[in-house]
Amino acid sequence: MPVPQAVIERNLTEVRQRIAAASRRAGRDAGAIQLVAVTKSVGAGEVQSLLDLGVTEFGENRPHLAREKIERFRHAASWHMIGAVQRRKCPEIVRLFDCVDAVDRIEAAEALHRRCEESGREAPLPILIEVNVSGEASKHGFAPEQLAEVLDTLQGLSRLRIDGLMTMAPFSDRPEDSRPYFARLRELAGANRLAAVSMGMSNDFEIAVEEGATQVRIGSALFKD
Numbered sequence: 001m002p003v004p005q006a007v008i009e010r011n012l013t014e015v016r017q018r019i020a021a022a023s024r025r026a027g028r029d030a031g032a033i034q035l036v037a038v039t040k041s042v043g044a045g046e047v048q049s050l051l052d053l054g055v056t057e058f059g060e061n062r063p064h065l066a067r068e069k070i071e072r073f074r075h076a077a078s079w080h081m082i083g084a085v086q087r088r089k090c091p092e093i094v095r096l097f098d099c100v101d102a103v104d105r106i107e108a109a110e111a112l113h114r115r116c117e118e119s120g121r122e123a124p125l126p127i128l129i130e131v132n133v134s135g136e137a138s139k140h141g142f143a144p145e146q147l148a149e150v151l152d153t154l155q156g157l158s159r160l161r162i163d164g165l166m167t168m169a170p171f172s173d174r175p176e177d178s179r180p181y182f183a184r185l186r187e188l189a190g191a192n193r194l195a196a197v198s199m200g201m202s203n204d205f206e207i208a209v210e211e212g213a214t215q216v217r218i219g220s221a222l223f224k225d
Helices: 005-025 044-052 063-073 087-096 106-119 144-154 175-191 205-210
Strands: 034-038 057-060 078-081 099-103 125-130 160-166 196-198 215-218
Touching: 005 034, 005 044, 005 205, 044 063, 057 063, 063 078, 063 087, 078 087, 087 106, 099 106, 099 160, 106 125, 106 144, 106 160, 125 144, 144 160, 144 175, 160 175, 175 196, 175 205, 196 215, 205 215
Parallel strands: 034 057, 034 215, 057 078, 078 099, 099 125, 125 160, 160 196
Antiparallel strands: none
């Protein structure tokens, strides 16, 4: 069932207020934090509502399900591929998405690079490197100790532009539990002179903002009743 625009507006206002409050607590500028609306569970109507409310960054994790939304709103929004990159889907990812926010394997980066070359894409494809800060076996991403070597390898892929890092904290009912993982990602980004730090979702984005996130990915908090 479609989510009414009035509900989305109420939720978006609340999320923005919470980002602003977390920014003040951390002595940061809320304008430096990008909100990516995760729309994988909703349709074109909800995307239009968010566009009408000034949101322009959207995240999807399945190219074949996102295709219709992206093609409809391509010129009004920027689209982030937020799921794991499967090599066989790289042609569609490169064609549809403006950036890839979860490169978790060298092979995935190489496949994206090759597809950018084959497609004649002029501008480098912006990517974020996923880091498994928590060390959980269920999480994707590179181990922190691998990062320097990974970045060195990926620098040779001229069709990709490494903008920063991303991570997902272990799920917990207590947002505060995410803090050490977010702090670690911020440290890794700073040590490697990377500007973008993507972390925090609907359940813990305020902690992420306090710990230096430059991008938060918000889905369910925008569409709740």
